[in-house]
Amino acid sequence: MSELSRIVGMSAPSVSERVRRLEAIGVIRGFTLDVDTRPLGYQVRAMVRIRPLPGKLHLVEKLIQERPEFIECDKITGDDPFLVRLVVHSIEEMDDVLEALSEHAVTSTAVIKGTSVKRRLPPL
Amino acid sequence: MSELSRIVGMSAPSVSERVRRLEAIGVIRGFTLDVDTRPLGYQVRAMVRIRPLPGKLHLVEKLIQERPEFIECDKITGDDPFLVRLVVHSIEEMDDVLEALSEHAVTSTAVIKGTSVKRRLPPL
DNA sequence: TCTGAAAATTCCAGGCT
DNA sequence: AGCCTGGAATTTTCAGA
Numbered sequence: 292m293s294e295l296s297r298i299v300g301m302s303a304p305s306v307s308e309r310v311r312r313l314e315a316i317g318v319i320r321g322f323t324l325d326v327d328t329r330p331l332g333y334q335v336r337a338m339v340r341i342r343p344l345p346g347k348l349h350l351v352e353k354l355i356q357e358r359p360e361f362i363e364c365d366k367i368t369g370d371d372p373f374l375v376r377l378v379v380h381s382i383e384e385m386d387d388v389l390e391a392l393s394e395h396a397v398t399s400t401a402v403i404k405g406t407s408v409k410r411r412l413p414p415l
Numbered sequence: 416m417s418e419l420s421r422i423v424g425m426s427a428p429s430v431s432e433r434v435r436r437l438e439a440i441g442v443i444r445g446f447t448l449d450v451d452t453r454p455l456g457y458q459v460r461a462m463v464r465i466r467p468l469p470g471k472l473h474l475v476e477k478l479i480q481e482r483p484e485f486i487e488c489d490k491i492t493g494d495d496p497f498l499v500r501l502v503v504h505s506i507e508e509m510d511d512v513l514e515a516l517s518e519h520a521v522t523s524t525a526v527i528k529g530t531s532v533k534r535r536l537p538p539l
Numbered sequence: 540t541c542t543g544a545a546a547a548t549t550c551c552a553g554g555c556t
Numbered sequence: 557a558g559c560c561t562g563g564a565a566t567t568t569t570c571a572g573a
Contacts, residue, residue: 302560303548304550316454318454319448320451325445325446355531356531359537362534366529367528411483413483428570
């Protein structure tokens with residue numbers, strides 16, 4: 292807050308109050324860490340499209356939510372209802388994780404080779 | 416830090432030193448905000464697969480990086496080299512953004528209907 | 540990793556435009 | 557409404573062990 296107040300040229304209490312208001316109305320959802328999972332052993336990342344078999348939509352969604360290797364899951368339009376971000380220690384582990392879904396869903400996996408744009412905010 | 420020190424039952428200086436070390440070795444890349452862009456007017460989110468036309472790979476990557484509505488871009492294996500996250504104010508604006516790529520790439524768009532798993536950390 | 544003191548910051552009250 | 561000043565409480569930082 293004090294650093295922010297210096298940057299924007301306002302008093303610290305005023306900046307603090309503005310931030311508190313942004314939290315209150317939900318613009319700021321919270322304060323988080325940007326953690327690099329590679330040094331923790333998660334060497335492989337992938338984006339996986341998941342298409343549940345007929346009648347298995349909710350079951351598959353629950354399985355995704357319960358598997359912590361799926362670190363993000365969006366529900367999208369199109370042939371594949373789910374698009375998930377997966378992090379694993381190895382290709383073998385990736386296979387294990389997806390195998391666990393194989394009787395309930397069809398998956399299409401794209402390994403992440405690199406990142407062109409790191410998560411950022413659009414213009415405000 | 417003081418709250419953390421209470422949670423883990425260590426002194427504040429020790430916790431502070433551990434966090435500093437995690438930053439130094441790169442496990443903690445930084446401290447960020449979780450901002451909800453909807454109240455800022457970005458009502459529509461989409462995941463877009465982008466396949467540059469022959470010879471246009473680097474041009475397209477640059478165009479993606481320069482368009483702030485693309486808030487994330489991973490380079491992936493498979494038919495479509497790029498997978499981007501797009502936020503826009505409206506479907507019309509989405510069309511405008513993708514139109515700007517149309518002479519250099521083929522795109523496949525999936526609108527995000529909801530989120531099953533919000534970005535989280537895998538088990539540590 | 541801790542303790543203890545010094546420095547800095549955050550919080551809170553009140554008042555101003 | 558929103559911002560500021562000034563003092564109190566808390567936190568962070570810095571030393572030494």
